[in-house]
Amino acid sequence: MTAEILQIIRRAGRPLSKKDISLASGLSISGVVEHVDRLIDTGLLVNTSIGQSSGGRKPRLYAFNKDAGCLVSIDMETDHAKIAITDFDCNILIDGSCSFDILCGPESVLLSIKDQVVELLNKIKVDKNAVKGIGIGIPDVVDFAEGLLVSPLLMPGWDRYPIRDFWSGHLDCPCYVDNDVNIIALGEYAKGLNFQVANMIVVKVGTGIGAGIICNGKLYRGSDGSAGDLGHFDMGIDVTCWCGNRGCLEAAAGGKAIVAKAKEATLSGRSVYLKDVLAKKDQITLQDIAYGIQRLDGLSIELIRESSVLTGRAVASIVNFINPELVLVAGAYPEFDDTMLASVRQGVYQRSLPLATRNLLIKKSVLGHQAGLIGAAYMTVERLILGSINDEEDAVIAAN
DSSP states (O other): HHHHHHHHHHHSSSSSSSHHHHHEEEEEEHHHHHHHHHHHHHSEEEEEEEEEEEEEEESSEEEOTTSSEEEEEEEESEEEEEEEEEOOTOOEEEEEEEEEOOGHHHHHHHHHHHHHHHHHHHTTTTOOGHHHHHEEESSSSSTTTTOOOOOEESTTTOTTOHHHHHHHHTTOEEEEEEEEHHHHHHHIIIIIIITTTTTTEEEESSSSSEEEETTTEEEEEESSSSSSGGGGOOOOOOOOOSSBBBBBBBHSSHHHHHHHHHHHHHTOOOOOOHHHHHHSSSSSSSHHHHHHHHHOOHHHHHHHHHHHHHHHHHHHHHHHHHHEEEEEEEEEGGGHHHHHHHHHHHHHHSSSSSHHTOOOOOEOOSSSSHHHHHHHHHHHHHHHHHHHHHHHHHHHHHHH
């Protein structure tokens, strides 16, 4: 119950009195006192001020302690990572990024990220001992309980690599690993929407395609952590996917497919802009296509539209099955957002049943490019809270 009390205070967004907590939780005042005292002892709760009297003694007010420590938040793609240092309320204190080649392997990539983390900590003059947890979102299949990638399709060499052990060699704190779209969904639900939408889907199109599912106010990971793997829905298209199957959405509409189509069309003379890019770099990337949309390059816009309509058709299947209140669309690059949103809407409304879409809203990400960073921080705080409270309760039980 202690965790539930803390959640009530966190979600309120303002300091609460013991009477407020009692009314929200259904516990007696004496029951609330026990849990509040325990939370103050763990450092997760602070007495902030004195409230207004309702006829008797003025009540003490309690709030979640956002200064209980710092968190490292990491949102990875296959060619770069966004990195932030946050407080315990998931406010970003400083952020940055680093680029890498995922084919160099986990040790090289994680060392690059670690160097950026150290640089950010130094910039804000925070000692690494103040870091209480690390949250990482990864664009591939993650066993959440173990914190390991399992047979990843986009990240060769990362299969069961001990990411937690890597970080324990550099920072003395727990590390939590989840799929990137799951942390985006957590960030949007908790901070972007302030817990106001209990059933929602977040769709992300980057190198891969995935969906994060919030069901009845909780992130749904499935029994092994692979829920929401939208990219491997069978779309009935005659194309071979890198997973070995045919017809997968990702093989037709994911980042690799978009880039391959862009190169083929560019060599056929369909884009002067991308032809110049290819001549200079001998390759085309998703970032180049994002810049192309900024420049109103017709081919870049067409590729993202086609991909997004197809993605919308796949999302329609989830909409029909789950009947969410909201679908949020998040691209790997901000330049994709408007084009993707309109096209995903088209695909969803073409393929969904009228009752499933009667009250459905389909919108852009609320938090934008910071959603994953905020979500990774939120996930980390959740796990740290559970760990701190469980340790405290075990100690109480052992003492008795």
